[in-house]
Amino acid sequence: MRTFTTRTGATMPVLGQGTWRMGEAASRRKDEVAALRLGFELGMTLVDTAEMYANGGAERVVGEAIAGCRERIFVVSKVLPENASRQGTITACERSLKRLGTDYIDLYLLHWQSDHPFQETLEAFEQLRSLGRIRHFGVSNIDIEALRQLETLPLGRLVAANQVIYNLQRRGIERNVLPFAAQAGMAIMAYSPLDQTRLAIKEALTRVAARHETKAEVIALAWTLRHPHVVAIPKSSNPRHVQENAKAARIRFTAQDLAELEEAYPPPKRTIPLETA
């Protein structure tokens, strides 16, 4: 599996696994844990979760999945904006660590912009980092203006990643957020890389998939990875889908593949505000 290293020295596989909607029902828990473990075996050793998902339930699922293989896994979690005060961030992180059954988080993100000033959250992140509770920190759903503002703060250059929506039909970040992050050496973590199953499967996508003897979703996922600063985190609780998704990292596009996808799914012609899920 190809890896990406951020300007802060965080090395992560470019293909990981999401966990939104996991941990909501006890009846599905065994399958969710098994799907994540299968993904780990197939090289998708980054797992993305958040205190928000199922009110901590997803972090518990992750905790079960990483038990016994913690050191091999790059764990990402997120603090809710309302908890992102100086002290609130610390206590939220401690709660997450407990649910995850680990003593450190590899990358801890602010889930979206908070009413608490960035500086306060960054100071809390830095304290957690100096205590070894987190290894790196970053943000999510942050648009270009706020990203630029962050960069000017004393701890701003320690921001390792911005997790944002990115897929074939939501390409707004290519105009600003993606080049900014690439220039700075941050990872862009592409969430909803399959647009939560809302991806329109156009003829060009089917054609490219046929050429690579795979399905449209795998091509859509592989397409997000064509940019060297993008790390994608598809979610799946279905072992067949997990196996398919893992193959995306091995797809090598031809110029013709990329040109056909570009024509079928063009980026926006104008700058648009950052989209969310």
Ligand SMILES: NC(=O)c1ccc[n+]([C@@H]2O[C@H](COP(=O)([O-])OP(=O)(O)OC[C@H]3O[C@@H](n4cnc5c(N)ncnc54)[C@H](OP(=O)(O)O)[C@@H]3O)[C@@H](O)[C@H]2O)c1
């Ligand atoms: N930072 C944020 O604000 C934010 C927002 C949204 C998401 N995220 C993170 O990003 C992760 C991924 O995004 P997402 O969950 O929104 O959407 P997604 O990964 O684009 O799509 C997930 C959906 O696609 C299906 N799927 C997965 N692989 C498939 C395949 N090979 N073929 C067909 N269907 C497939 C899944 O169903 P099955 O489970 O049945 O496979 C699920 O219904 C989340 O889980 C979460 O960790 C972050």
